[in-house]
Amino acid sequence: MKEDSCYLIKYTSSGLYCELADAWIDPIKPVKRALITHAHMDHFTFGCDEYISTYETAVIIKERIGKEINIKTYDYEKEFKINGIKISFHPSGHILGSSQIKFSFAEEIWLITGDYKRQKDDTCKEYEIVKTDYLISESTFGLPIFKWDEPQKTTTDISKWVNSSQEKTSILFCYSLGKAQRILNEISKTNFKNNIYTHSSIYRMNNCYKKLGIDIIETKKLEQTKNNSDLKGSLIILPPALNKSSFLKNFKDSQTGFASGWMSIRALRKRSGYDKGFSISDHADWISILRTIKESKANNIFFHHGDSEALNKYLKEKNSINVLEFEYKK
Amino acid sequence: MSLKKFSELFTDLDSCNSTNKKIGILQKYFSSNEALENSWTIYLLTGKKNKRFISGRSIKTLFSEIYEYPLWLIDSCYLKVGDSAEVISLLLRNMITGKNIKYQDISLDELLNKSFPELSILKEDYKKLRVKEIWENIPIENLLVINKILTGTFRVGVSIGLITKSIAKLINLDEAIISHRLMGDFIPSEESYKLLIDKKINPLELNYKPYPFLLANTFEKKIIDKSINDFQFEWKWDGIRIQLIKRSGKVSIWTRGQDLVNKSFPELVEKISSIKDDFVIDGELLVWDFKQSLPLNFSLLQKRINRKAPSRKIQKNLPIIFIAYDLLEINGEDQRYSNLEIRRNNLEKHLCNWLNESKEELSNIFKISDLIHPKNWEEAETFKNNSRDNGTEGLVIKNKKSIYTPGRKKGLWWKYKVDPMQLDAVLIYAKGGSGIRAGLYTDYSFALWKDGELIKFASAYSGLNNTEIKELDRWIRQNTIDRFGPVRSVRPEMVFEISFENIQISKRHKSGIAVRFPRITKWRKDKLIKDADTLENAQKLMLNK
Numbered sequence: 001m002k003e004d005s006c007y008l009i010k011y012t013s014s015g016l017y018c019e020l021a022d023a024w025i026d027p028i029k030p031v032k033r034a035l036i037t038h039a040h041m042d043h044f045t046f047g048c049d050e051y052i053s054t055y056e057t058a059v060i061i062k063e064r065i066g067k068e069i070n071i072k073t074y075d076y077e078k079e080f081k082i083n084g085i086k087i088s089f090h091p092s093g094h095i096l097g098s099s100q101i102k103f104s105f106a107e108e109i110w111l112i113t114g115d116y117k118r119q120k121d122d123t124c125k126e127y128e129i130v131k132t133d134y135l136i137s138e139s140t141f142g143l144p145i146f147k148w149d150e151p152q153k154t155t156t157d158i159s160k161w162v163n164s165s166q167e168k169t170s171i172l173f174c175y176s177l178g179k180a181q182r183i184l185n186e187i188s189k190t191n192f193k194n195n196i197y198t199h200s201s202i203y204r205m206n207n208c209y210k211k212l213g214i215d216i217i218e219t220k221k222l223e224q225t226k227n228n229s230d231l232k233g234s235l236i237i238l239p240p241a242l243n244k245s246s247f248l249k250n251f252k253d254s255q256t257g258f259a260s261g262w263m264s265i266r267a268l269r270k271r272s273g274y275d276k277g278f279s280i281s282d283h284a285d286w287i288s289i290l291r292t293i294k295e296s297k298a299n300n301i302f303f304h305h306g307d308s309e310a311l312n313k314y315l316k317e318k319n320s321i322n323v324l325e326f327e328y329k330k
Numbered sequence: 331m332s333l334k335k336f337s338e339l340f341t342d343l344d345s346c347n348s349t350n351k352k353i354g355i356l357q358k359y360f361s362s363n364e365a366l367e368n369s370w371t372i373y374l375l376t377g378k379k380n381k382r383f384i385s386g387r388s389i390k391t392l393f394s395e396i397y398e399y400p401l402w403l404i405d406s407c408y409l410k411v412g413d414s415a416e417v418i419s420l421l422l423r424n425m426i427t428g429k430n431i432k433y434q435d436i437s438l439d440e441l442l443n444k445s446f447p448e449l450s451i452l453k454e455d456y457k458k459l460r461v462k463e464i465w466e467n468i469p470i471e472n473l474l475v476i477n478k479i480l481t482g483t484f485r486v487g488v489s490i491g492l493i494t495k496s497i498a499k500l501i502n503l504d505e506a507i508i509s510h511r512l513m514g515d516f517i518p519s520e521e522s523y524k525l526l527i528d529k530k531i532n533p534l535e536l537n538y539k540p541y542p543f544l545l546a547n548t549f550e551k552k553i554i555d556k557s558i559n560d561f562q563f564e565w566k567w568d569g570i571r572i573q574l575i576k577r578s579g580k581v582s583i584w585t586r587g588q589d590l591v592n593k594s595f596p597e598l599v600e601k602i603s604s605i606k607d608d609f610v611i612d613g614e615l616l617v618w619d620f621k622q623s624l625p626l627n628f629s630l631l632q633k634r635i636n637r638k639a640p641s642r643k644i645q646k647n648l649p650i651i652f653i654a655y656d657l658l659e660i661n662g663e664d665q666r667y668s669n670l671e672i673r674r675n676n677l678e679k680h681l682c683n684w685l686n687e688s689k690e691e692l693s694n695i696f697k698i699s700d701l702i703h704p705k706n707w708e709e710a711e712t713f714k715n716n717s718r719d720n721g722t723e724g725l726v727i728k729n730k731k732s733i734y735t736p737g738r739k740k741g742l743w744w745k746y747k748v749d750p751m752q753l754d755a756v757l758i759y760a761k762g763g764s765g766i767r768a769g770l771y772t773d774y775s776f777a778l779w780k781d782g783e784l785i786k787f788a789s790a791y792s793g794l795n796n797t798e799i800k801e802l803d804r805w806i807r808q809n810t811i812d813r814f815g816p817v818r819s820v821r822p823e824m825v826f827e828i829s830f831e832n833i834q835i836s837k838r839h840k841s842g843i844a845v846r847f848p849r850i851t852k853w854r855k856d857k858l859i860k861d862a863d864t865l866e867n868a869q870k871l872m873l874n875k
Contacts, residue, residue, distance in 0.1 A: 267768040
């Protein structure tokens with residue numbers, strides 16, 4: 001077996017690294033050059049000398065951090081070179097602007113999926129099947145108990161949940177970037193007529209999406225001083241960080257829900273402390289991970305992000321692909 | 331037709347944290363459903379003794395064999411989910427489409443009275459076919475409930491108390507009566523549900539049923555402001571609380587867990603039958619050491635309960651006694667609304683007569699709970715602290731004016747328990763939890779020192795708060811030395827204060843000791859493992875007790 005150092009992409013204490021291009025992918029520490037798969041903050045680190053991403057990702061990042069950074073952008077599929085390594089971004093279907101990153105060098109192709117999903121999502125480009133030799137796939141939901149319902153089913157449930165408690169304020173927690181916009185986009189296709197309020201962080205992202213040409217239903221920005229009796233029967237969308245915060249004291253008669261892939265498990269739903277869990281995810285479920293591996297035609301697979309023990313063992317038993325693990329350096 | 335309805339009820343109750351709302355949901359459900367289906371619903375939700383048609387293990391094996399699915403993968407999933415029925419219903423969604431199904435809906439009666447009992451006696455291969463047929467022919471959203479019924483594991487946070495409240499509200503009758511009607515075995519039938527919601531009270535209907543038990547609260551400091559003379563003091567025995575019932579000459583022994591245990595204690599039934607009066611007496615059952623006049627270890631009592639039709643030899647080697655606390659009914663007359671002082675006087679008077687009339691045989695098995703008479707609260711505390719000397723675990727303090735009402739009402743009875751024994755021990759193993767704690771390492775094993783080696787002495791699951799559980803879970807994952815299936819052995823680094831009620835010699839354990847009710851009372855981050863206790867210290871506790 002090859003040593004990590006022989007691979008085109010390896011794992012370092014700062015994250016995935018392509019030595020020949022001297023570039024890190026979603027580094028967790030400040031580095032010289034960072035390729036960014038998408039604009040979620042756990043994939044972004046301040047203080048890098050240079051960032052490279054898709055245009056949409058760059059716009060969202062700048063909006064989120066509120067300042068200029070040295071960021072270079074490339075369109076999807078547009079190939080560019082760093083130190084002779086050919087690199088390109090390809091849609092990953094996770095959120096707006098999210099991408100897989102393809103590296104080619106000396107007849108060898110590596111593909112880092114970043115976070116991805118195979119479900120339909122009208123707020124971003126659909127996942128693109130990219131053929132590769134080496135695949136580095138995320139495995140956040142790497143167990144067969146995870147199988148996503150159609151998003152329409154979840155938004156119909158959300159809509160029913162709000163409508164069946166008109167005397168209450170329904171507070172739905174979800175990630176402010178990506179998930180919130182996807183839910184809003186989906187819910188606009190149901191016959192949901194109630195008022196929707198969004199927290200300022202979500203409201204800002206909505207505008208950002210709209211600016212980038214995505215169809216997002218009109219919501220009202222939630223003002224902290226808002227008289228809460230006006231909010232009965234409305235849907236309020238907040239980021240999860242505000243759960244159990246003093247912010248919630250503004251709403252007396254309320255019910256809470258959380259939208260996340262983890263909510264498909266009853267124990268996690270119960271432990272989360274929300275009244276209701278809605279299962280909807282922007283990551284790949286088990287079947288999608290297996291499908292993606294197959295369609296990529298990869299001969300070698302690494303998993304990154306998430307618990308990959310079961311996937312590793314399952315694929316080894318099937319013996320159809322070479323399952324590799326990074327020598328993790330702490 | 332109502333698997334569908336029941337499944338919706340399950341989902342609604344499961345995603346509702348308010349008691350009042352739950353009662354509302356139940357009320358609506360009961361009033362819009364057929365009696366027979368309601369009776370099965372009560373049977374399932376109260377989960378008193380749900381029949382298990384397939385074990386948690388077999389449902390996993392069945393799935394694995396039917397769909398040629400690796401069992402290890404099902405087990406990995408189980409670690410995250412913590413419930414076999416749920417794991418299988420989640421995995422099934424990868425296997426079936428839920429289209430072209432035969433059973434759009436099916437009644438609970440059909441399932442529980444016919445399909446499942448028939449299924450459970452089938453030979454393995456036929457069972458597989460039948461289970462597959464059921465799974466593939468019911469709506470996907472009902473799979474969880476079906477599997478939970480199959481495996482007999484219904485816990486939705488609906489207590490018998492909630493059912494009682496919703497039925498009482500539904501028919502506008504006193505909760506105490508509904509609660510009484512629900513005591514003992516509830517055998518589902520149209521008839522039993524109709525009886526449950528009958529607005530007329532038939533004095534004979536409850537003849538074979540125990541009364542709902544009065545339960546003691548934990549001692550509250552504020553009661554010492556009151557005069558000690560307002561209270562009655564008794565020892566708190568560590569046996570099983572029972573109601574001894576003799577009505578129309580027929581004896582029944584009911585545990586607080588509402589099990590009828592006549593068969594386990596034939597000698598008690600026999601001797602009680604000779605008493606001339608009818609009665610209901612609340613008391614405690616213990617295995618007794620007549621030489622030392624002390625109760626024997628609780629595990630021996632468990633042995634007696636588990637043995638139906640015990641031999642003469644067992645009856646002789648593990649002799650039992652009944653300690654009477656309270657007289658609830660005498661010759662058909664309900665005493666529960668007289669105050670405790672009066673009930674106690676009557677109990678003493680009647681018991682005295684019975685003992686006189688029956689020669690000494692009855693006194694070997696039937697005693698009255700001795701009263702203790704502390705002169706002041708300090709002395710009460712001393713009694714409590716010394717309670718281990720006579721094999722009890724503290725005092726029960728009862729308001730002399732208290733009536734006997736169901737449940738844990740405030741201001742009536744208190745348990746005043748002796749401080750637990752404690753040892754500082756080192757965490758050595760952790761196992762994944764189940765149910766709501768799935769996916770977290772929450773079942774811990776602790777060790778004490780012996781000749782420079784750590785010897786496992788107790789396992790504990792409770793005592794840490796949610797933040798600590800998460801923190802320790804993370805630590806366990808980062809400090810795992812070895813893994814055996816769901817168990818991890820961890821670097822010996824963390825010290826915990828373990829409290830327990832009792833300590834005994836045990837041949838079954840490597841440490842040679844067994845403790846009762848071990849739980850974590852403190853995470854001793856201030857201590858190094860060398861500061862943890864030794865087995866010797868544990869043995870000293872045993873000698874000193």
